[in-house]
Amino acid sequence: QSALTQPRSVSGSPGQSVTIACTGTSFDVGGYKYVSWYQQYPGKAPKLMIYDVSERPSGVPDRFSASKSDNTASLTISGLQAEDEADYYCCSYAGIYTSLVFGTGTKVTVL
Amino acid sequence: QVQLQESGPGLVKPSETLSLTCTVSGGSISGYYWSWIRQPPGNELEWIGYIYYSGSTMYKPSLESRVTISLDTSKNQFSLKLTSVTAADTAVYYCAATASSSWASGFDYWGQGNLVTVSS
Numbered sequence: 713q714s715a716l717t718q719p720r721s722v723s724g725s726p727g728q729s730v731t732i733a734c735t736g737t738s739f740d741v742g743g744y745k746y747v748s749w750y751q752q753y754p755g756k757a758p759k760l761m762i763y764d765v766s767e768r769p770s771g772v773p774d775r776f777s778a779s780k781s782d783n784t785a786s787l788t789i790s791g792l793q794a795e796d797e798a799d800y801y802c803c804s805y806a807g808i809y810t811s812l813v814f815g816t817g818t819k820v821t822v823l
Numbered sequence: 824q825v826q827l828q829e830s831g832p833g834l835v836k837p838s839e840t841l842s843l844t845c846t847v848s849g850g851s852i853s854g855y856y857w858s859w860i861r862q863p864p865g866n867e868l869e870w871i872g873y874i875y876y877s878g879s880t881m882y883k884p885s886l887e888s889r890v891t892i893s894l895d896t897s898k899n900q901f902s903l904k905l906t907s908v909t910a911a912d913t914a915v916y917y918c919a920a921t922a923s924s925s926w927a928s929g930f931d932y933w934g935q936g937n938l939v940t941v942s943s
Binding site: 715744746748750756757758759760762763764769801803805809810811812813814815816817 | 867868869870881882883884917923925927928929930931933934935936
């Protein structure tokens with residue numbers, strides 16, 4: 713039941729794009745279409761940014777996009793803004809014996 | 824807009840039972856999956872389990888022997904009980920809701936979190 717692997721941190725200047733990778737296995741990310749992404753500010757609850765691999769909930773800016781290839785899911789933030797500075801977690805269904813697994817988390821810094 | 828609010832003690836002694844309640848407002852219990860998720864200080868999130876509005880449940884296998892999630896539709900609340908706690912259970916506990924027909928799609932709504940510390 714290992715957590716999905718994410719880079720500890722990524723950074724970019726305002727207006728640039730950053731991509732966060734979420735690496736799993738064929739038993740989780742690679743095996744199902746249920747990957748979600750969450751944004752979390754310090755001391756706050758997570759917020760759903762992406763569900764079902766690449767779907768955006770109502771109200772989430774279209775600067776946030778996501779995809780999946782083999783065992784790796786990716787979240788891209790285009791046109792980076794200061795308010796995007798937060799922690800981001802991926803999450804994947806992992807079958808009936810593990811159920812759901814989260815990523816290790818990535819801190820996005822806006823330079 | 825569904826809103827969630829956790830309540831319960833912030834301190835639990837080792838070997839005792841952790842009990843938390845989540846009150847749902849702004850919507851009905853019906854049609855949602857209701858989950859508990861925790862986050863140890865400085866660590867990643869961990870899904871604990873869910874209860875569907877029909878009453879069916881699913882728990883994380885490694886916690887299943889100690890976890891019970893129940894629903895009180897008359898009060899629009901659902902609850903978490905975690906037995907035989909240790910320091911490793913110290914975490915911020917969140918309640919969350921999934922609106923999709925698939926419980927694994929994503930957690931649309933979250934409570935603000937309740938820090939529970941296990942210590943004597």
